[in-house]
Amino acid sequence: MSTTAEENEPPEIKVSETASEKALALLExxxxxxxxxxxxxxxxxxGCAGLSYGMRFDDSPEEDDTVYEHHSLRVFVDPASIGYIEGSVVEYExxxxxxxxxxxxPNVVSECGCGESFRT
Incomplete structure (x- = not known):
């Protein structure tokens, strides 16, 4: 059963209104x-720094995902990723x-020169 962010104690992952609107439009x-x-x-x-982000659309959360909701957009994060990205903000620029x-x-201690990968 998926859990809500409130049941877990890590800092919330947030999504800006602009990013939410763009993601919702793409989902539709x-x-x-x-x-x-x-x-x-x-x-x-x-990546050259060791870790990189991934994003994709899923039909529904997995059983052990943490689920966040911002501006009507649902965001799914698996348990293996949450520690690396807790407290992050997703923007659309x-x-x-x-x-x-x-x-x-906020967990990143270094990034590669191109900004595509990071280390915590």
Whole structure:
């Protein structure tokens, strides 16, 4: 059974209103039900600094996920990733050269030069 963030004690993972709106629009484009589906945020081995972020859409949370909800967007985080990203904020940024999701993670002690991977 998935748990809510309140039942776990780690600092909450937050999602900005802009990021939530963009993710919800993408979920709807994929014909996923925003009442049950959500954004999966995870950490995986890789990159020159050792760890990298991953994001994808899932139909529903896994049994052991922590589930957050911000601005009607559900965010699923697995137990192996939560310690690396607790307290993070997911933003959506636009610029002259690119637009995309960005994670502000207070646990990061160093990042690679390109910013694609990190170490805690």
């Amino acid at each position: 484009e994929e014909n996923l039900d925003t009442d049950t589906a959500g954004l999966r945020l995870f950490v995986q081995q890789g 636009t610029g002259l050269q690119a637009a995309g999701f960005d994670i502000e993670n």
